[in-house]
Amino acid sequence: MDLWWLFWLFLIISSLQPVLRQNMLESARLKALRALERKRKSRVITLIHRQETMGFLGFPLVRYIDIDDSEAVLRAIKMTDDDVPIDLILHTPGGLVVAAEQIAYALKKHPAKVTVFVPHYAMSGGTLIALAADEVVMDENAVLGPVDPQIGQQPAASILKVLERKPIAEVDDETIILADVAEKAIRQVKRVVKTLLEGRLPGDKVEEIATRLATGEFTHDYPITVDEARELGLTVSTEMPAEVYEIMALYPQTAQRRPSVEYIPSPRTKEGEPPRFRNGSSRT
Incomplete structure (x- = not known):
């Protein structure tokens, strides 16, 4: 076998390696x-969004909840018997309101128990989906986020503030139109939140949560911790199954030339040895 064949063999193996690794x-x-x-x-069901890379060019592509996601989740729910509980592992920065609403309403309608697991974060549309669950299980350091709508790149609530703080004669037509759309968007999202929570919480608590999450009380990227979620009145547990973390590890972030976070990927005790099980055997 000459060098030419070795070269082609190297190319074939190199091209197949990513495919085999992905499989x-x-x-x-x-x-x-x-x-x-x-x-x-x-x-x-998993709904996990990581930053991905586009083809061989290496451009980062940030994933969000989209129509493809809602179609896939709805299909999974349709294929689930009414007496089978649904566990949704959620890791997302948010996305399209219509897609998040579709998923949330479908989960709300499922007769058996629905549990949403949030191992790290579920912001915006992710929080909207979590509100449809009978129980939300969060890592003790995980966060949710406000669900206030965004008009283009601007928070709907902030657009409305312009009309409150400036005379109408000093506001241009485009801003007035955007304010009208913003008012409708806030009203619609608030109604969705109330619909998702009705029947599980008292009416006054439902109104309070919908108002605080949907009307711009917080900035859109404000992290709502476990304690704050409970203060709002949401049913939140921190009893996260170990299997959820193991599944998350199988959705790795896109490889970079130099990782921004590094550590030895093994459990760590004060003595520096692997922790032991109750029967005395060590974990490796």
Whole structure:
């Protein structure tokens, strides 16, 4: 075998390696999902958005909740019997309101228990989806976010402030139109939140939560911690199954030339040794 054939063999192996790696990763994900489903006797769905890279050019692509996501989640719910609980693992910065609403309403209608797991964050539309669950399970350091609508690049609530603080004669027509759209958007999102929470909380508490989350009381990227979520009146647990973290590890961030966070990926004790199980055996 001459150098020319070695060169072509190297190219073939190099081109197949990413495909094989991806197939192995997908197989590991399915195995982990099946294991969690067997343990909880539920349908497990993941809605996980990571920053991805576009093809060979390497441009970063940030993922959001979109119509494709809502179609896939709705199909999964349709394929689930009414007496089977649904567990949704949610990790997202938000996305299209219409897609998030579709997912939330479908979860709300499911007769069996719906649990949303938030291992890191579920902002904006992600929070809207979480509000549809019977129970929200968050990591103790995870966060939710406000669901106030955005008009273009501007918060709807801030657009309305312009009309409050300036005489109408000094406001241009485009801003007046945007303010009209902003008012409708806030009213619509607030109604969605109330619909999702009705029947699980007292009416006055539902009104309070809808007002605080949808009307611009916070900035759109404000992190709502576990304690704050509970203060709002949401049913939040921190009993996160270990399997959820294992599944999250199978959705790695796009590889970079130099990682921004590095650590030795093993449990750490004060003595520097692997923690031991109750029967005395060590974990490796």
